[in-house]
Amino acid sequence: MAQRYGYAYGGDTRIHTISSDTGAIESTLDNVVNNLRVTGRLERPDLIERGELDMPPWGYGDEFDQAAMPPRLSAVASRISTCGLFAVGAVRDLTINGRDHAFFQLDPHVDPASDGPDVFILSLLSSVVLTFTPPDELVPLAQRRREGHEVGLRSWTDRDIDVLVQPRTLLHFSGLARSAWKHAIRSGVQVGTGADAMTCDWWGKNDYLLKRSRERFSMVFAFGPPATAASGGASS
Template sequence: MTGECIDHKENPGLRVEPNFIDEREEQDTMLKLGTCQVDKHELAKELREVIRKYGFCFEAEMVHMQLMDAKGSTQDIGQNRSQRATGRPESRDDQVGIVAPWGYGADLDTAQLPKMVRKIVQRLTEKGYRLGPLRDCTINHRTGSFFMIHPHVDPLTDGPHVFVLGILSGAVLTFTPDGVAGRRGVEVEQKSWTDDDLDVLIRRRSIAAFTGDARYHWRHGIRAGMELKAPELGAHPVVCDFWGSMKYILPRKEERFSLVLAFADA
């Protein structure tokens, strides 16, 4: 099943709201007024500064990337160094992540969140979502059009209600049944992890909400993507993903932030 906006009545526990923020709120620009520059302080700029201060990536997470052509020949293109900032204490092997000042779980202090993030939390409440206290705020930053996330279930201690807001680029978030052995390698890019996967098209500035079965009984991830060259995509090859089938292609931008917010029950 695919679609830009999934109705929560037909699909309990899974919903997408397009244009949750507007273009002005997303932009990362400077306005020039005479000889002065006025910082517009929109979301992309704010998240970029948070990643600069608190972003980290464990060595084990630096995915080695290869480009494969239609004939099966591969070309090494280095490691992906995606970063995240979170108030959740994390460690991997002998590495310890940076803990952002807003904290985690019952100790999360919303007053310490970035200004625009606080506005987004407030907007969710104003839209009528029945939510308890915020328990997790994680900011992910990915570049090079490499947005891949291995299928996973978020930590159970985060909370039962998860929201993912994507900016600067759209993405296809794929839900795959938990406990099912899926495909690997190139087959994933051609057919997805399983035949029962659910592709959710999340256009730029849209927010996905999932709870219940979608939160606990399905894993979610993003495929690595395919580099395509076609006149309608411009002069240069573009990394794309598909949603539902190879007939429906989503071109990616170079960079993407995703803001993950998780709440307790009301």
């Protein structure tokens, strides 16, 4: 599936290792960023036009076909919608992300509104700290940290909220957490040297460190609104 429907990250392939003590860049490794992505959302029409990428059969949005999903992922989607804990409508998007070399960085962003109002992320193989950073109305751009070493040690703003996502955890966000607050993953900090070196997340405080595994997969399910009642808030 990944070979036929997935496309690789096309940006900067470098990793900067940041000291957990000073925040300084200790070293830079090139050609190690490996991010494979499969999504029904039309993101790379250029690859499709060149015949280098096929769209996955499940589609996107109003045309999404849950029956065309991989059976196990379809079962997860059905469990979400029928367990009684979440007020959601039909599935509108499935996106699969694979990361390697403990490089899980994700820049702050809000997913397209067309995905749907409820987003669920199933995380596999590695723990990660997902950070929610407030909208510009709460923290203006001029007050945000943008330098990599500053973000690595202090996050983007003092009002950021860290969520610890353990392997096999399902994270749900909706309401303002979905539509206004951006979600992101910091680049991580380097702890130790040589064979003992490892990449860690910090959770809440930059001295509360959690080791990352080498690989991580995330399955992102987005749902449309239910027939009745509005959903809101964030839960995990």
